Every structure is written in structure tokens, then in C-alpha cells.
Amino acid sequence: MTQVLVIARNTFREIMRNRVLYGLLVVAVLLIALSLALGQLTFTEQARITVDFGFAAIHLSAVILAIFVGSTLVSREIEKKTIMTLLVRPISRTQFVVGKSLGLLAVIMMSIGLLALVLAGILLLLNLRPNMAFLIGLYGICLEAAVLLCVTMFFGTFSSSMLSVSFALGVFLIGHWLDSLKYFAERSNNEAFIFVERATRAVFPNLEYFNWRSLFVYGDPVRYGDVVWVSVYCLAWAALLISVSAMVLGKRDLG
Amino acid sequence: MLEYWLGVIGPKPWSFMPVLKVSQLEKSYRLGFIPRPHRVLHGVNFELPERSITGFLGGNGAGKTTTIKCLLGLAYPNAGTVRFFNNEELTEEVKKRIGFLPERPYFYEYLTGLEFLEFYGQLSTRLKRNDLKEKSEKLLKRVDLWHARDKKLKEYSKGMVQKIGVAQALIHDPELVILDEPMSGLDPDGRFYLAEIIRETAREGRCVFFSSHLLPDAEVLCDRLVIMKSGVVTYEGGLEPFLAKMGEAAIIRFLANGREETLRVDSDSILQNELKRLLSQGAHIVDIKKDRNLEQAFIKHGLRGEGQ
Incomplete structure (x- = not known):
């Protein structure tokens, strides 16, 4: 466990010392601030637009971090051969993969926390008090980012960072379309389409499960059973992807 | 016995367990658009005795780096065995007793020299934070990088990177130190300094195994040689017997x-x-x-x- 934490801490430090992170955070803060201005353009929907836009900015930042930084986590270590000096230490390839993921996940959670504070400040200005639904919305973003970073890292164990980004963006898009695909498949008579829809649902994570961003604005009740189930769903995907990543990396000749 | 020391390869006279014993190591890579196996190692055999400095020599493509990767579990051999210390396989415990510097090392540029050594130390030792810091500082002084301890590695010159690379290989007091081309790309000053560090490491009782293209450096440093050509070991033994065997110019x-x-x-x-x-x-x-x-x-x- 100590080895995993050492790797995670170093990964955290690596990302925190990368200027790109701060650029992304500044853009996200500006987007959240812009949500306030956009809200002014409407007469009755100011709060809804501000919340939607604010959550979208946080969601986008988390996804960008998970995919773009996640793509370099393992592939850059292999390309630059830094992995060689790590794996000759008493560290298994699984510990390496888990440590790297935890390091990036910590950065993502910290960024989400920071941006959430900015959004909460803006909401307070609009006399909207962030509640449990607000926190659950953020928690969903964290879970989605965790799955996406594991997806990206899995691709990074056997392809370049560029390809990992492309594959992960594909999974992101399909993961959000699965419900729409299901809707059309239920109304279709085409056997092939129905088969493809079922196969896609079996292979790709359904990222819409993590979407609790509208709970706060519509004042819908939080269903804690769903939250627990979706957390388990996220953990299962993360465990599967990390295990497969470690297995793929474990079979590879390095350097 | 005498014949062995004179360089005639025969049964080894060592009565002790070798630090490293490589037997019949074979490795193929699949290369090309339609991947076909390309054999790099054809049954490599050699041993490293305790307290020795062994030069691992061979031309480009001889299979030195591939052999080192197979020894350290970075590449998987197709056949053969690698045993360390008391006939042990490469386990997590054995890894704690090995230090390694790869060829053309590239380290985490965002870390300072001190952070870098502490990071590698944390991965290999169970030393407490303060003890590890003290040890890292001592090593930085030893490799003459104390002045650059708070500089990020991206500001280091090639020679400095090589020195800190050697320091990371030594941070956990390994019994076997494997260095892949440690002298390559260094200026004469850098090579001299690194040679001193390697000698000092061997004087401390460690076994040093290093590959090199720079034969004059190997000549002044090694007491033993393992020479490879086209994936096989063509000579294994003492430096002096090798020079004597090859004639007296x-x-x-x-x-x-x-x-x-x-x-x-x-x-x-x-x-x-x-x-x-x-x-x-x-x-x-x-x-x-x-x-x-x-x-x-x-x-x-x-x-x-x-x-x-």
C-alpha cells in the first residue's frame, strides 16, 4: 500500500506542477463566471442557466483532466522510459497502475472541489443555497471522471497518448448516448440494430448514470439507493479497467 | 584453477554463490509489418561473483540492453533462468537489493534533485522520512550535486542527470548495481567522476555490473569482463587473462x-x-x-x- 501511495503522491505532484492544469482551471472559473452573465440574459430562468452552465464547466474540466492527463499517465512513462527505473523497485505493475490512477483522481477531485466553491459562491449571490443535491451532482462528476480516467489509462497501456485520447473520447460520447440508443432500439424492428445496441450497452459504461446535475436546479429528491448503486457500478468499472490495464502492462516488454 | 585465471574458460573455481547467475537466456522480439520473431539472445550464460566490477561489453545490437532488461524483469525471456544472490528469483525482496541505471536515463523533470532521491528512496526502503532525507543529502554530496539539490531536474546538464541517476541506483544500499551505459555522452570530467563513484561503490563491497561502449573506461574500472556478440557470450572471465590471451603487443x-x-x-x-x-x-x-x-x-x- 505504501508503494501505491508514494506513486500516487508523485503523480499528484507531477500534475500540480504542470501549468496546463492552471490554464484549464482559469478557463473553467471564467466559464462559471460567464454563467452569471448568461443568466442575466433570461427573465425567469436565471438560476437554472447559471447552475446548468456552472455544472457543465465543472463537468467539462473533470472530463478534460481525466482524458487528456490520463492519456499520458502510463504512455508517457513508457515512451520516456521512466517506468524502467520504477518497475525495478519493489513495485508490481498493478501497484504502479493503481498509484497513477489515484494520483490523477486526487487532482480531479481537488479541481472539482475548487470549482464547486466558485460555483457555490455565485449561487449564494443569487440567493440559492447549495444543498445535498448540489453535492450529489458534484459526486456524480467525480464518479464519471474516475471511470473515464481508468478507460483512458487502459488505452494508454497499449497505445500512444494521441490514440488513447481518441479512444477515450469515443467511449465518452458513446457512454452518454447509450440511453438514447436504447430508446431508439426499443422502437426499432431492425434485429441488427437491436443487437448492436445490446452489445454496445454490454461493452461500454453508461455515463448518464452519473448525471445528477439537474437534481439541484429542479429540486428533485435525492434517491440515496441510486447513489449507492451507481457508486458500486463506478467501482466495478474502475476495478475491471485497472485489472485489465495491469494485465496488459504486465504482459508487455518495456523499454 | 590456474588455467581458469589464465583465461581458459572452464569450470568456475568459485566456491561461493554468485550474486547473479544467468543460464541459457533466450529472447525474441516480433518485428515487422507482418510480425516475425527476431531472435536477439541465443542462450546467454554468465555469472557475477561478489565484490567485483564486471564490464559488459559488445558492439551495437549485441544484446547487452536486452539481457539487462531480461535480468530485471522489464522484458520477458523466452527461455532460460536468472537467479540472484542465494539462487533466488527476481522477487520484490530481491529487487530491494538491486540498483539500476538505464541507458540514456530520462527522469521526472519536475522534481528537484533532493525530491527525486527521496521519491526513489521511499519506493525501496523503509527508512523514516528524516533518515531518508539525511541519506539523500549524503548521496547528493557524494555525487557532487549538493549545490543543485533544490534545482529541478529539467535544469540539470546531461552529466548531472547521469550522476543523479547513479545516486538513485544507490539510495537503498543495493548489493548488486547494474548500470547500462553509464559513461555514454559524458565529457572526460564526467567520466572520470563517474568512474570514481563506481570504484567507491565496489570498495564498499557491492557488485557492479555495467555495460559500456567506451573500452578505455572499462579497462581502468573492471576486474572482470562479459563480452557479447550477436546474442551470445563470447568471453567471460578476468580482464588480465583476456588481455594476456589476446597477445602481448x-x-x-x-x-x-x-x-x-x-x-x-x-x-x-x-x-x-x-x-x-x-x-x-x-x-x-x-x-x-x-x-x-x-x-x-x-x-x-x-x-x-x-x-x-
């Missing part, structure tokens, strides 16, 4: 017709004949110096294609 300095001249001869028999000839021609022999060097012996060995 000499340079004769003599005066003839009032002018000083030199003549290089490649073997003892040629030396005797040339001396007779020069003396019979009335030349005055000023001095005869042995001219043995690893570079010539290595080329001669390669031309003979021994071991294949």
Missing part, C-alpha cells in the same frame, strides 16, 4: 642512424625477432614498453569470433 623505441624511431609489434615472438633484427642492424634499443589495451584486444577477439 609492445612498442620498441630505438635509435637508428642517429634518429629515434618507434616500432609496434603485436606478439612476443615478433618482438624477439624484431629485437634480433634491429640489434643486428646496429640499432640502439632505448626502451620497450608493453602496449596492451582492451580496445585492441576487443577488436582482435571480435575478429576471431570466439565463442560462436
Whole structure:
């Protein structure tokens, strides 16, 4: 466990010392601030637009971090051969993969926390008090980012960072379309389409499960059973992807 | 026994367990658009005794780096065995006793020298934070990087990166230190300094195994050699026996017709004949110096294609 934490801490430090992170955070803060201005353009929907836009900015930042930084986590270590000096230490390839993921996940959670504070400040200005639904919305973003970073890292164990980004963006898009695909498949008579829809649902994570961003604005009740189930769903995907990543990396000749 | 030390490869006289024993190591890579196996190692065998500095020599593509990767579990051999210390496989416990510097190392540029050593120390030792810091600082002084301890590695020169690379290989007091081309790309000062560190490491009782293209450096550092050519070991044994086996070259300095001249001869028999000839021609022999060097012996060995 100590080895995993050492790797995670170093990964955290690596990302925190990368200027790109701060650029992304500044853009996200500006987007959240812009949500306030956009809200002014409407007469009755100011709060809804501000919340939607604010959550979208946080969601986008988390996804960008998970995919773009996640793509370099393992592939850059292999390309630059830094992995060689790590794996000759008493560290298994699984510990390496888990440590790297935890390091990036910590950065993502910290960024989400920071941006959430900015959004909460803006909401307070609009006399909207962030509640449990607000926190659950953020928690969903964290879970989605965790799955996406594991997806990206899995691709990074056997392809370049560029390809990992492309594959992960594909999974992101399909993961959000699965419900729409299901809707059309239920109304279709085409056997092939129905088969493809079922196969896609079996292979790709359904990222819409993590979407609790509208709970706060519509004042819908939080269903804690769903939250627990979706957390388990996220953990299962993360465990599967990390295990497969470690297995793929474990079979590879390095350097 | 005597034959062995004279360089005739035969049964090893060591009565102790070798630090490393490599037997029948084979490795193929699948290369090409339609991947076909390309055999790199064809049954590599050698051993490293305790407290030795062994040079791992061979031309480009001889299979040195592939062998090192197979030893350290970075690449998986197709056949053969690698055993460390008391006939142990490469386990997590064994890894704690090995230090490694890869070829053309690239380290985490965002870390400072001190952070870098602490990071590698944390991965390999169970030292407390303060003890580890103290140890890292001591090593930084030893590799002459104390002045750069708070500089990020991206600001380090190539020589400094190589030095900190050696320091990370030593942070956990390993019993076996494996260095892949530690001298490559260094200026003479850097090579001299690194050679000193390697000697000091061996004096502390560790076994050092390093690959190199730079034969003059290997000659002054090693007491043993493992030479590879085309994926097989063509020589394994002491440096001195290797040089002796490859012939005794000499340079004769003599005066003839009032002018000083030199003549290089490649073997003892040629030396005797040339001396007779020069003396019979009335030349005055000023001095005869042995001219043995690893570079010539290595080329001669390669031309003979021994071991294949």
C-alpha cells in the first residue's frame, strides 16, 4: 500500500506542477463566471442557466483532466522510459497502475472541489443555497471522471497518448448516448440494430448514470439507493479497467 | 584453477554463490509489418561473483540492453533462468537489493534533485522520512550535486542527470548495481567522476555490473569482463587473462642512424625477432614498453569470433 501511495503522491505532484492544469482551471472559473452573465440574459430562468452552465464547466474540466492527463499517465512513462527505473523497485505493475490512477483522481477531485466553491459562491449571490443535491451532482462528476480516467489509462497501456485520447473520447460520447440508443432500439424492428445496441450497452459504461446535475436546479429528491448503486457500478468499472490495464502492462516488454 | 585465471574458460573455481547467475537466456522480439520473431539472445550464460566490477561489453545490437532488461524483469525471456544472490528469483525482496541505471536515463523533470532521491528512496526502503532525507543529502554530496539539490531536474546538464541517476541506483544500499551505459555522452570530467563513484561503490563491497561502449573506461574500472556478440557470450572471465590471451603487443623505441624511431609489434615472438633484427642492424634499443589495451584486444577477439 505504501508503494501505491508514494506513486500516487508523485503523480499528484507531477500534475500540480504542470501549468496546463492552471490554464484549464482559469478557463473553467471564467466559464462559471460567464454563467452569471448568461443568466442575466433570461427573465425567469436565471438560476437554472447559471447552475446548468456552472455544472457543465465543472463537468467539462473533470472530463478534460481525466482524458487528456490520463492519456499520458502510463504512455508517457513508457515512451520516456521512466517506468524502467520504477518497475525495478519493489513495485508490481498493478501497484504502479493503481498509484497513477489515484494520483490523477486526487487532482480531479481537488479541481472539482475548487470549482464547486466558485460555483457555490455565485449561487449564494443569487440567493440559492447549495444543498445535498448540489453535492450529489458534484459526486456524480467525480464518479464519471474516475471511470473515464481508468478507460483512458487502459488505452494508454497499449497505445500512444494521441490514440488513447481518441479512444477515450469515443467511449465518452458513446457512454452518454447509450440511453438514447436504447430508446431508439426499443422502437426499432431492425434485429441488427437491436443487437448492436445490446452489445454496445454490454461493452461500454453508461455515463448518464452519473448525471445528477439537474437534481439541484429542479429540486428533485435525492434517491440515496441510486447513489449507492451507481457508486458500486463506478467501482466495478474502475476495478475491471485497472485489472485489465495491469494485465496488459504486465504482459508487455518495456523499454 | 590456474588455467581458469589464465583465461581458459572452464569450470568456475568459485566456491561461493554468485550474486547473479544467468543460464541459457533466450529472447525474441516480433518485428515487422507482418510480425516475425527476431531472435536477439541465443542462450546467454554468465555469472557475477561478489565484490567485483564486471564490464559488459559488445558492439551495437549485441544484446547487452536486452539481457539487462531480461535480468530485471522489464522484458520477458523466452527461455532460460536468472537467479540472484542465494539462487533466488527476481522477487520484490530481491529487487530491494538491486540498483539500476538505464541507458540514456530520462527522469521526472519536475522534481528537484533532493525530491527525486527521496521519491526513489521511499519506493525501496523503509527508512523514516528524516533518515531518508539525511541519506539523500549524503548521496547528493557524494555525487557532487549538493549545490543543485533544490534545482529541478529539467535544469540539470546531461552529466548531472547521469550522476543523479547513479545516486538513485544507490539510495537503498543495493548489493548488486547494474548500470547500462553509464559513461555514454559524458565529457572526460564526467567520466572520470563517474568512474570514481563506481570504484567507491565496489570498495564498499557491492557488485557492479555495467555495460559500456567506451573500452578505455572499462579497462581502468573492471576486474572482470562479459563480452557479447550477436546474442551470445563470447568471453567471460578476468580482464588480465583476456588481455594476456589476446597477445602481448609492445612498442620498441630505438635509435637508428642517429634518429629515434618507434616500432609496434603485436606478439612476443615478433618482438624477439624484431629485437634480433634491429640489434643486428646496429640499432640502439632505448626502451620497450608493453602496449596492451582492451580496445585492441576487443577488436582482435571480435575478429576471431570466439565463442560462436
